[in-house]
Amino acid sequence: MDAITVEALSKRYGDTLAVNDISFAVAPGRTIGLLGGNGAGKTTTIAMLLGLLIPSSGRITVLGHDMATDRFAALARMNFSSPYVALPHRISVFENLMVYCHLYDVRDAKGRIAELASQLDLHELLARPAGDLSAGQKTRVALAKSLINRPDVLLLDEPTASLDPDTGDMVRAWLERYRAESGCAILLASHNMAEVERLCDEVLMLKRGRIVDRGSPADLLARYGRDTLEAVFLDIARNTGAAA
Template identity: 50%
Template sequence: MAQPVIEVTGLTKRFGATTAVDDLSFAVPRGEILGLLGPNGAGKTTTLQLLLGLTTPTAGQARVFGLDVQRRRYDVLQRVNFSSAYISLPTNLTGWENLHVFARLYGLRRPRPRVLALAETFGIADLLDRVTGALSSGQLTRLNLCKAFLNDPEVLFLDEPTASLDPDIADVVRETLRAQQRQRGVTIVYTSHNMREVERLCDRVLFLSRGREVASGTPRDVMERARQQTLEDVFIRIARDGRLTDSREAEG
């Protein structure tokens, strides 16, 4: 494995009696797309929040570019970005205004060429003058992704970026992400409930259940170990059984 860009060691987050992330350790090499998967409440979003320093860990450590996220948070944030289907941009600003503001926040000196190039890449160049609140969810997702690429991030954290998108637009988004990864070697940590999408996009997957790692490897490896035809079947098994192999098989 190449030098990891992300290293997670014994990461644990407890909220009172609930353990959201339980002694999680993994590493992500440069240029990999890692699918962080699992049923609702598995700890995916909390893990992303820990990696972004939005939440402080109870124990363990998350390092990005070799820097402790808690201690060197702003140095890390300068080089990463985040997008989620569940957050938005100020609705009463136009697309251009929103991207211009965030370009400044990420320290871009001449934002216009970068904003226009990204808008072209994500197919929203003709929407930049439109107020963000008037955009469809697909257009808004692409605007959010433009925001996420503004600082030319080396690591991108994406929380269900294609949720609520129609299949056509979701496909465009996936292709764009793949292209960015190929061209620029961006490392992407990706959560999704769409297992077909994960199979097509992710180099490696990491399944969580109740905050713990249940399985990791390439999608094909994981399917073979679980003796399942699709990643969706693996997901269902983990969601129901909390483990990769069927409990009856294990007993047998």
């Protein structure tokens, strides 16, 4: 059974069709990338998958639960990270993580926080107010929050934004290991093409709310006759290139 199934999903705001009849599935243990320019529909799609936004039409099933009727059962086994959604900045990193241990009913909360602190190098940050952290440190803490409940489905919006290359590489390696060990399905929206190329089994290219192309990074590179996903991205965005 697929971890995520999206069927004929659309979202309309007045006259604007933000997401237009998209369908895809994510199997356990696989990572799917959402690529597209600003306004392509990535954030809207993720918001609908999380139940933050009600679709205009279509159906979303996560871990066998219909998100229209049974979203809380799925949300307990999902999580999400985005640099654009903050954590309360006046309480400490430890307190923030403890809040989410309670919300996700995590057993041995202190043990889980200590485990994540070791894996993501957060020990020195735990006692500090979240608002005092650098952008890169906040991104690591947000990642820890997204893994607090050992999710079976992980939605990541720019997971390595603001990280230096060394830390970014560490986080990517950690995500790869977590996915391999847990069988977690990951949906990744990123503008970092090297990251998408490294982490994703399949890439969905979005433009004006539609999936305009899809395939593995290697397939897309071959189809467009390009050396990098960035070049493929530009071909699609500008309607140029072999397969455009």
